Amino acid sequence: MVVKPGTHQVFNIDHVKSKAVYNLITQLIHEVTNITETFPLEKGQTAEDLVLAVEKSTGRFLHFGDQAIATVPVTQENHHVIDDLRRALDAVQDTGQKMLETGRNFVRDSTSSQKRATAIGVGRQFLNAVAYFLIIADATDVQIIVEKLENVRDLMNSLAKAESKAEVEEIYRILTAQIEDLDITIRKRIADLIEQSQKDNLLAARSVLRCTAPLVYASTKAYVRHPEQDESRRNRDYSHREMLDALDLMARMLRGEEPEGSFASHGRIGDLVNEIDLFQMRVEMDPQSYRREVHRPELEELAERIVSGSAAIADADSTRESRKQKIVAECNNLRQALQELLTEYEKSRGRYDENDDIPLGIAEVHRKAKDLRRHLRRAVVDHISDAFLDTKTPLMLLIEVAKCGDPEDTQHKAHLFRQHASKLIAVSRLACKMSSDTEGVSVILHTAEQLEKLAPEVVNAAYLLCARPDSKTAQENMEAFRKLWFDRVNLLTMAIDGITTLDDFLAVSEAHIVEDCNEGIQGITAHASSPEMNLKNCQRVDCAAGAIRGRALRVCAVVDAEMDFLQPSEYTENAKNAVRILRDNRVMEFSARAGDLVDRQQAMGLGWDATQKDEEMNEFINACTLVHEAVKGIRNALLMNRNMQDVDSDNEYEEDGQTAADTMSKISDQENQQRLMRRLPEEDKKKIQAQIDIFKVAQTRFEKEVAKWDETGNDIIVLAKHMCMIMMNMTDFTRGCGPLKTTMDVIRSAQEISVAGSKLNALAKQIGDESVDSQSKNDLMAYLSQITLYCQQLNICSKVKADVQQVGNELVVSGLDSAMSLIQTARNLLGAVVQTVKAAYIASTKFRRANSSSVRVEWRMAPPRKQPLVRPQKNNAIIRRASERRPLPPAKALAEFTMRR
Structure with missing residues (x-):
């Protein structure tokens, strides 16, 4: 039982484990504390009638309690439960009568304070007694479920002692009925539980119970039929142990215990991503609170732990050399950015003037951490792409050779299968290091743990089949283990897909297709000095072609699953069309051409000359290009629904996304200055990015100040948000992205900001005129003059001139100075708007004239974000997440909300 309280104890709501009991108790407390609303007195009724109504309600409760106790199945194990229920119900009756x-x-005598206090105390005792009765009733339900678990356990023990096939079948027939009945009861209990961890653990144990039952039947029959084989005994012991462990986990969770190694205990943020998050949080601090002897060693140690964890991923087997070099470079960049930031912190000690050096240094550290995250994610996806490319072939080959009864070949294929299983498990755990999805991590680690225990038993089943290839029971045993293995591998694959972003997966798949193409070319062009060497070259080309085909089909499956999860739209249709082109046309054509090429190479033997090799190589490259271009088509179709800021990827992503977007634009190359801004030299882009980082600092300050106010009845906040949105679009133009395409768009945006600034000036000036003379009023007027000045400067700087000139063999794009000035002026204007909002608030609330009758603006805190009352239902299957969306800045989100409203 969960709890055995006495009536003298104080009620504790933490004893409640189920929603039904919790709702009953809270409703009861509400009704008693609001008794006049629960039992409203009609005209002519008195307080005596209210007491009679409570008496009738108490009597009904006691009556139904008696009926419920009478329906409890009495067994030798739970007779004390009935006694506890009786005592608890008697306590309800006694305290009810006293109440x-x-x-x-x-x-x-309602005026007597002593009688009032006595009535309150007795009423509290009555509530406690009712609550304890409900808790014990819930504990009784738990005890009944536990007894069902014990019945299943007894049947399992009987099954382990069975000595004939008929006895196994009879006990298993009863066992399946018991499991079905238990499953229905467990499902109801899961739906009624309050704590999510208990739900997850019971769901995991229930899944093991249902999946392992067929395995118990098959392995037990195999052991009864072939007791002389150690493999059959190991299979039987494994399946029985899994069932008993699941039953034990269920019993402990129902009793309210928290077992070690449970499903919920796996749910945690990956170690490496957690350290990166912690590092990014710790680097932000008040410069005046910085202490060299404390913060420098702490941050440097944290950075070294990140570097150490990154090195483990970089040094893994499937990490490409190019990716390893990028990880090493980004680790060094992160160290350098941290040292520069710490130096700025130390320079700022004792200084109270604001400067942008520290915010810019923080932004640089965040950017380097973001770059490191991207390369680490890509390295992990490299491993995932290789390990999960073909999850069926190793086991199918093992089963095929086992059926032939060849011990030596079976042992060899078993070794390959173990390597494959070990790689799946290792890659799964590696993927969890870079994931913040605790639910997905729980599924992956739990499933990987199950596969780790299952893999040796799959090999044992294959050895048993090899020793008795003609035995039907050995075949059925192998089939049961095969099905369970594939089911859990499919679950693991879906869970891995769930924590892997679609952008990362597609970019890595595309890069791997290029690698496989190069591998095939080397197989074609390699010199064959003997027939054996020629055969190896043919196999090399065949393996490369098979890998390309497998990667392409996996891309199709993953994107189709993602599109099925989204609402049908033009975007999903375009993506599905791109998938159909790859799967139905390009893959089939590539397979046919690659197969013909391998056949011709094998037929030619050592007779190829240089001309033929060049022709075959070109043909293979052309075939690979079909698949590669189709994969790029899928990626471009997916990028059409993304903003440039949503793509946290390598440079090729940004270029492809912009190219796809530009093809949809009707603006000519001569008119599209935004495209020309993207063609600035890398050094100029870095300079612009440095100014953008400083602008982001000012934008963050703006959001913290402005987003906390409700814009309803406050035109100052409305105008400020509007100006910020336009300035963000203008700064995006300097990076070659955003909605502004031409210089005229930028000029019109600057004019729009000037109009909004004039309105803001007029409104704030009215607030200043209605306030008493003070320093705050003087500050407000000074900030208003700054807004006017910066709006004029922005009009001048908005005439960004982007031209392309041919200098030697290089294209040079001008416009850097104007772009830099545009960003700097926008930052200054944003800062002036923030100060104006602060000064306007102080002037209108603290220094407002007493005789001022009109209220220009209303300063109310913004309400918290609304949550949906009904959450959309999701599929039970784990769906791959699309490219992870970054949360919108508050001002931008509020602006979009205003537009939709």
Whole structure:
């Protein structure tokens, strides 16, 4: 039982484990504390009638309690439960009678404070007694479920002792009925539980129970039929142990215990991503609170732990050399950015003037951490792409050779299968290091743990089949283990897909297709000095072609699953069309051409000359290009629904996304200055990015100040948000992205900001005129003059001139100075708007004239973000997440909300 309280104890709501009991108790407390609303007195009724109504309600409760106790199945194990229920119900009756007596005394003399206090105390005792009865009733339900678990356990023990096939079948028939009945009861209990961890653990144990039952049947029959084989005994022991462990986990969770190694205990943020998050959080601090002897060693140690964890991923087997070099470079960049930031912190000690050096240094550290995250994610996806490319072939080959009864070949294929299983498990755990999805991590680690225990038993089943290839029971045993292995591998694959972003997966798949193409070319062009060497070259080309085909089909499956999860739209249709082109046309054509090429190479033997090799190589490259271009088509179709800021990827992503977007634009190359801004030299882009980082600092300050105010009835906040949105679009133009395409768009945006600034000036000036003379009023007027000045400067700087000139063999794009000035002026204007909002608030609330009758603006805190009352239902299957969306800045989100409203 969960709890055995006595009536003298104080009620504790933490004892409640189920929603039903919790809702009953809270409703009861509400009804008693609001008794006049629960039992409203009609005209002519008195307080005595209210006491009678409570008496009738108490009597009904006692009556239904008696009926419920009478329906409890009495067994030798739970007879004490019945006694506890009786005692708890008697306590309800006793405290109820006492409450009615004191209630009558109180209503007869309601002015007596002593009688009121007595009535309250007795009422509290009555509530405690009812709550304890409900808790014990819930504990009784738990005890009944535990007894069902014990019945299944007894049947499992009987099954382990069975000595004939008929006895196994008879016990298993009863066992399946018991499991079905238990499963229905467990499902109801899961739906009624309050704590999510208990739900997850019970769901995991229930899944193991249902999946392992067929395995118990097959392995037990195999052991009864072939007791002389050690493999059959190991299979039987494994399946029985899994069932008993699941039953034990269920029993402990139902009793309220928290077992070690449970499903919920796996749910945690990956170690490496957690350290990166912690590092990014710790680097931000008040410069005046910085202490060299404390913060420098702490941050440097944290950075070294990140570098150490990154090195483990970089040094893994499937990490490409190019990716390893990028990880090493980004680790060094992160160290360098941290040292520069710490130096700025130390320079700022004792200084109270604001400067942008520290915010810019923080932004640089965040950017380097973001770059490191991207390369680490890509390295992990490299491993995932290789390990999960073909999850069926190793086991199928093992089963095929086992059926032939060849011990030596079976042992060899078993070794390959173990390597494959070990790689799946290792890659799964590696993927969890870079994931913040605790639910997905729980599924992956739990499933990987199950596969780790299952893999040796799959090999044992294959050895048993090899020793008795003609035995039907050995075949059925192998089939049961095969099905369970594939089911859990499919679950692991879906879970891995769930924590892997679609952008990362597609970019890595595309890069791997290029690698496989190069591998095939080397197989074609390699010199064959003997027939054996020629055969190896043919196999090399065949393996490369098979890998390309497998990667392409996996891309199709993953994107189709993602599109099925989204609402049908033009975007999903375009993506599905791109998938159909790859799967139905390009893959089939590539397979046919690659197969013909391998056949011709094998037929030619050592007779190829240089001309033929060049022709075959070109043909293979052309075939690979079909698949590669189709994969790029899928990627471009997916990028059409993304903003440039949503793509946290390598440079090729940004270029492809912009190219796809530009093809949709009707603006000519001569008119599209935004495209020309993207063609600035890398050094100029870095300079612009440095100014953008400083602008982001000012934008963050703006959002913290402005987003906390409700814009309803406050035109100052509305105008400020509007100006910020336009300035963000203008700064995006300097990076070659955003909605502004031409110089005229930028000029019109600057004019729009000037109009909004004039309105803001007029409104704030009215607020200043209605306030008393003070320093705050003077500050407000000074900030208003700054807004006017910066709006004029922005009009001048908005005439960004982007031209392309041919200098030697290079294209040079001008416009850097104007772009830099545009960003700097926008930052200054944003800062002036923030100060104006602060000064306007102080002037209108603290220094407002007493005789001022009109209220220009209303300063109210913004309401918290609304949450949906009904959450959309999701599929039970784990769906791959699309490219992870970054949360919108508050001002931008509020602006979009205003536009939709």
